[in-house]
Amino acid sequence: DSGVTQTPKHLITATGQRVTLRCSPRSGDLSVYWYQQSLDQGLQFLIQYYNGEERAKGNILERFSAQQFPDLHSELNLSSLELGDSALYFCASSDNRNSPDGYTFGSGTRLTVV
Amino acid sequence: AQTVTQSQPEMSVQEAETVTLSCTYDTSESDYYLFWYKQPPSRQMILVIRQEAYKQQNATENRFSVNFQKAAKSFSLKISDSQLGDAAMYFCAYRSVYNSKLTFGKGITLSVRP
Numbered sequence: 622d623s624g625v626t627q628t629p630k631h632l633i634t635a636t637g638q639r640v641t642l643r644c645s646p647r648s649g650d651l652s653v654y655w656y657q658q659s660l661d662q663g664l665q666f667l668i669q670y671y672n673g674e675e676r677a678k679g680n681i682l683e684r685f686s687a688q689q690f691p692d693l694h695s696e697l698n699l700s701s702l703e704l705g706d707s708a709l710y711f712c713a714s715s716d717n718r719n720s721p722d723g724y725t726f727g728s729g730t731r732l733t734v735v
Numbered sequence: 736a737q738t739v740t741q742s743q744p745e746m747s748v749q750e751a752e753t754v755t756l757s758c759t760y761d762t763s764e765s766d767y768y769l770f771w772y773k774q775p776p777s778r779q780m781i782l783v784i785r786q787e788a789y790k791q792q793n794a795t796e797n798r799f800s801v802n803f804q805k806a807a808k809s810f811s812l813k814i815s816d817s818q819l820g821d822a823a824m825y826f827c828a829y830r831s832v833y834n835s836k837l838t839f840g841k842g843i844t845l846s847v848r849p
Contacts, residue, residue: 663842713837722785
């Protein structure tokens with residue numbers, strides 16, 4: 622167990638639907654990152670939150686949004702889903718004190734859009 | 736913007752032999768961090784080794800070591816005495832000292848032959 626908890630582990634939904642992915646960071650970590658891993662694109666950075674505030678934005682579609690709550694858990698909302706949104710979505714956390722440590726990753730949510 | 740390139744999509748190694756995975760990156764920064772992550776079939780992202788750019792000494796973690804060539808912007812991973820459990824996808828990643836976003840290469844799939 623890495624300390625980063627992602628739910629659900631698997632999600633199957635239809636095109637046009639909306640889903641919410643949840644992430645609880647490792648204890649003490651203030652930063653949460655979301656990444657999308659698809660077969661042809663590798664790991665793509667979506668968005669980062671630090672202590673409730675958006676810190677950095679990557680290749681995140683307008684149909685996607687995220688937030689980090691006061692208890693530091695984060696949710697990634699995906700709407701108007703398309704077949705191409707099928708991917709593994711990772712959450713990671715860090716203490717963001719500019720240490721040389723990498724992230725701690727969750728085990729991912731496998732999203733399948735049918 | 737920083738980029739990370741892993742030009743070999745797949746490699747294979749005989750059990751107990753040594754294999755080197757290549758990675759190059761592009762940055763205009765002088766200080767940064769580099770990482771290798773392992774993603775086994777379970778999909779969990781596991782930190783293998785990290786290197787701080789200001790350190791000339793190559794990082795080593797048990798059977799894993801890196802060859803960091805700063806001038807050439809090269810960061811290869813050497814796995815000695817390869818084991819069946821080393822079979823996985825390996826990602827090279829870059830992180831600036833100014834922010835905590837990780838930029839990943841597309842990964843390389845390593846298979847280990849018994």
